[in-house]
Amino acid sequence: MNRKTKELLYFSAFRGCALLVVMALLVLVGYIATGGIERLSLDFLTEMPRRANTQGGIFPAIVGTFYLMLIVLAVSVPIGVMSAIYLVEYEHRSWMGRLFKLAIYNLAGVPSIVYGLLGLGIFVAFLGFGFSLISAGLTLSIMALPLMIAASREAISAVPYSVREASFALGATKWQTIWHHVLPYALPGIFTGIILSVSRAAGETAPLMLTGVAVSLQRLPDSFFDSFMALPYHVFYMATQSSNLLATRPIQFATALVLLLLVLGMNLVAIVMRKRYRDKYKW
Amino acid sequence: MRPKSKTDGGKVRPRLRRNPHLTPREKVIELMLTIATWSSVVALAAVFAELMLGAVPAFFSINIIDFFTGTVWNPSHPLYPVYGILPLFLGTLMVSFGAALIAIPIGLGCTIWLAELASPRVKSIFKPAIEILAGIPSVIFGFFALVILSEWIAAVFDPVNKLNALNGAIMLAVMMIPIMVTVAEDAMNAVPNSLREASLALGATRWETVRHVILPSALSGIVAAIVLGFGRAIGETMTVLMATGNAPVITSDFLHSVQTMTAAIAIDFGEVEYGSVHYHVLFLVGLVLFIITFIINFLAEWVTRRYREESA
Numbered sequence: 341m342n343r344k345t346k347e348l349l350y351f352s353a354f355r356g357c358a359l360l361v362v363m364a365l366l367v368l369v370g371y372i373a374t375g376g377i378e379r380l381s382l383d384f385l386t387e388m389p390r391r392a393n394t395q396g397g398i399f400p401a402i403v404g405t406f407y408l409m410l411i412v413l414a415v416s417v418p419i420g421v422m423s424a425i426y427l428v429e430y431e432h433r434s435w436m437g438r439l440f441k442l443a444i445y446n447l448a449g450v451p452s453i454v455y456g457l458l459g460l461g462i463f464v465a466f467l468g469f470g471f472s473l474i475s476a477g478l479t480l481s482i483m484a485l486p487l488m489i490a491a492s493r494e495a496i497s498a499v500p501y502s503v504r505e506a507s508f509a510l511g512a513t514k515w516q517t518i519w520h521h522v523l524p525y526a527l528p529g530i531f532t533g534i535i536l537s538v539s540r541a542a543g544e545t546a547p548l549m550l551t552g553v554a555v556s557l558q559r560l561p562d563s564f565f566d567s568f569m570a571l572p573y574h575v576f577y578m579a580t581q582s583s584n585l586l587a588t589r590p591i592q593f594a595t596a597l598v599l600l601l602l603v604l605g606m607n608l609v610a611i612v613m614r615k616r617y618r619d620k621y622k623w
Numbered sequence: 624m625r626p627k628s629k630t631d632g633g634k635v636r637p638r639l640r641r642n643p644h645l646t647p648r649e650k651v652i653e654l655m656l657t658i659a660t661w662s663s664v665v666a667l668a669a670v671f672a673e674l675m676l677g678a679v680p681a682f683f684s685i686n687i688i689d690f691f692t693g694t695v696w697n698p699s700h701p702l703y704p705v706y707g708i709l710p711l712f713l714g715t716l717m718v719s720f721g722a723a724l725i726a727i728p729i730g731l732g733c734t735i736w737l738a739e740l741a742s743p744r745v746k747s748i749f750k751p752a753i754e755i756l757a758g759i760p761s762v763i764f765g766f767f768a769l770v771i772l773s774e775w776i777a778a779v780f781d782p783v784n785k786l787n788a789l790n791g792a793i794m795l796a797v798m799m800i801p802i803m804v805t806v807a808e809d810a811m812n813a814v815p816n817s818l819r820e821a822s823l824a825l826g827a828t829r830w831e832t833v834r835h836v837i838l839p840s841a842l843s844g845i846v847a848a849i850v851l852g853f854g855r856a857i858g859e860t861m862t863v864l865m866a867t868g869n870a871p872v873i874t875s876d877f878l879h880s881v882q883t884m885t886a887a888i889a890i891d892f893g894e895v896e897y898g899s900v901h902y903h904v905l906f907l908v909g910l911v912l913f914i915i916t917f918i919i920n921f922l923a924e925w926v927t928r929r930y931r932e933e934s935a
Binding site: 353593 | 655656659662758801864865892909916
């Protein structure tokens, strides 16, 4: 075979692979969207579920997922950003630095269901939070931590060293330099990371199953120690365990669509933000 | 005296020595940041400790050799529950290897196209698309497999069970590809341009350059990408739970239902009694899973470090 034809053949195959991957995304989103759009309405979003979830809306599930996201924000953003600052600016190549990196790297690879076991053991049983919003939220926060740290680290270390040197040369202390001259430039990147990790946490299901998600509630959780509904678990439950699987199919699709829109929306915001920020700062 | 420096993105970055004249405020801040960073170590230690605490009682109530060599997983039997991890372990391996078989060629092709061939404009559409694919929650993949993909497979293959290992493997492959592509593309982009130019100048076609110059130079990065994707597949819960039919049997037939370790933990915890033998055995399964993913991560890290050293 001619070398040129061979090249053409291989390259067409590679292009085919790339198209296949994007097609997979379109097919997936397309099917969920067409299946769910019919049942989706304002009432569906704002009503309580009725008759064992076979009628009514998914309002408590939406609120539950929203609360979970709030807990993840409140817990893992400060810890994640502080860790990232430490790792970039303070870590002195000691055994401690190596230990930190090792821990974060391995934490990122722990399967989600194992985080569920952790949440069950620590938050539900040991700390006595019970099967509750706070147990699930804290479990998700730990899960989101590695991603948050990785994204913030990248954003902070992308700020050129000359910025720091200029600040030091003017007599600023280390923290003044970080606070006034490093963080402001790293902020858009950090925000992107925050949005991505919170959206990841919002779609997580397995840890919730062990830490207190409820099948159906006619009310909203009234405290952090109350049980709750969540969108991803609702999709799972309705699709596999509910009493009449076929009859509730439209509800399953519509719930999946709501979750998908939430996560995709957050991802899009993050991607656009990162793009704009990259165009703005070209060091 | 100039202290040690570390390289960062090719640039040498001077390292400041610990300043002995820090104000109390600065000291407090540094301390707080250190404590925050320790929380990751604590979290990882807590995962391990919790799994151990949960699993250790199982050692006293079941025969541990039977657990690792048992070919039957039937924990819900009212009189004689049997805890053999092999069906779950092999189920996990089968689905993950199946997924890797599908994902590796497609992912590699996609990576080569993105890294070497695509124009910047096309790339600026494809790369976010792949990122979005990575961000889709696993329960959505599971739902798709359960409701739609299983129908397609049923229409083509006439499977033994409607929800089967193939269903899960295909869906996991779709989830693996974005991770593989992201990591492998980094590795291919790290290959210096001078190598490409030298190869092209010697008269090689672009394909020959990719095949004989770029792929070998990026090999360890690509291997790391595959290992990471595989690790993700092994730990994935919701997709396999919804797609593979949850039958803990040992089979080599991809059209048969299987159950993975992750799915067993997730589904059994719904009915398990707190502190029972079954409860502790599930923690033991979790411990096995944790150790497997720990080893896989270690491998990926080791390979990545080697390739960093090679390219440095």
